[in-house]
Amino acid sequence: MVNAPKSLTRVIGIDPGLNVTGYGIVICRANEVNLLEAGVIRMPRSHGENLAERLESLFVELRRVIEEFNPEAMCLEEVYSHANYPRTAILMGHARGVICLAARLAGIPVLSFSAKRVKQSITGNGNASKLQVQRAVQNYFSLHRVPYPPDVADALAVALCYVNRRAMKTFAKAVIPSEARNLALR
Amino acid sequence: MVNAPKSLTRVIGIDPGLNVTGYGIVICRANEVNLLEAGVIRMPRSHGENLAERLESLFVELRRVIEEFNPEAMCLEEVYSHANYPRTAILMGHARGVICLAARLAGIPVLSFSAKRVKQSITGNGNASKLQVQRAVQNYFSLHRVPYPPDVADALAVALCYVNRRAMKTFAKAVIPSEARNLALR
Helix, strand or coil: CCCCCCCEEEEEEEEEECCCEEEEEEHHHEEEEEEEEEEEEEECHHCCCCCHHHHHHHHHHHHHHHHHHHEEEEEEECCCCCCCCHHHHHHHHHHHHHHHHHHCCCCCCEEEEEEHHHHHHHHCCCCCCCCHHHHHHHHHHHCCCCCCCCCHHHHHHHHHHHHHHHHHHHHHHHHHHHHHHHHCCC | CCCCCCCCCEEEEECCCCEEEEEEEEECCEEEEEEEEEEECCCCCCHCCCHHHHHHHHHHHHHHHHHCCCCCCEEEEECCCCHHHHHHHHHHHHHHEEEHHHHHHCCCEEECCCCEEHHHHHHHCCCCHHHHHHHHHHHHHCCCCCCCCHHHHHHHHHHHHHHHHHHHHHHHHHHCCHHHHHCCCC
């Protein structure tokens, strides 16, 4: 595990969805990276097909989480299209839009990483399965069980991707000559 | 032209986009339907690739429009996937999510109609071209020019689709026996 830079404190990772949105907050103190809080925001079934009500639930709940845990950055997976589920991908876009807005209104920068990069960062394999990602998150935080539902593991994985990237940059700045560093961090 | 029901007053139609979002507000008084206001919300170029900043601009500007014109319903085209532009469709989903949220936070119901239905309602042809829709909106409100950019015409078309649907329902209730009405309005 690469240690996190000292300057970084709290990062929230999000796995967006209209039924369930996973979130995970990691906290970095000195050379440690710890899990502060993780969970899901569920959109109540009573809201049925009313998209606007669901988005409001998500917005209100996420703002509550942000207010409570005060993260300094938000991380998400990059937008990508599921060729087989284009409508689901567009609906997920609605949730992602509201999530980005909540971060922006709280003054938190939003960073995004490709799914491949997140998997590579946490498992060492850009094509890792969902279960491999869950296991990697479990090992990283020495959890007794695999995080459940998988949305929680995905949210934590994207937060760790950011933490690892920053740690790599700090490490590289300290020990690698600048030309080689530019190559290594491309 | 079908007259609007007396109970309806102001309706805002929206054509969502991350670069330009069109809006149009129609006002119904007695048996008249008039154009109250129409325009576009442009996301400043200075925001570049920052999605969260663009969404915040859209949210803030749309809330300002809602506050100023106080519509009682918001109308949008239904979610649909552009097979050739899946990424664009997902990004449009981000804008649409924020738009639905703005309506919901203002206590305005959001109604959506398929593109086919909107075109059918305003031109009589569910497969009408963009220009045909623009011309139909121009004729409806006796405008000197075709509404420009097209996002404005699309926004007005979806608002008129709602107005016409309600007017049809009111008309049907008054003059068509209930069994035939159910068939006609299906």
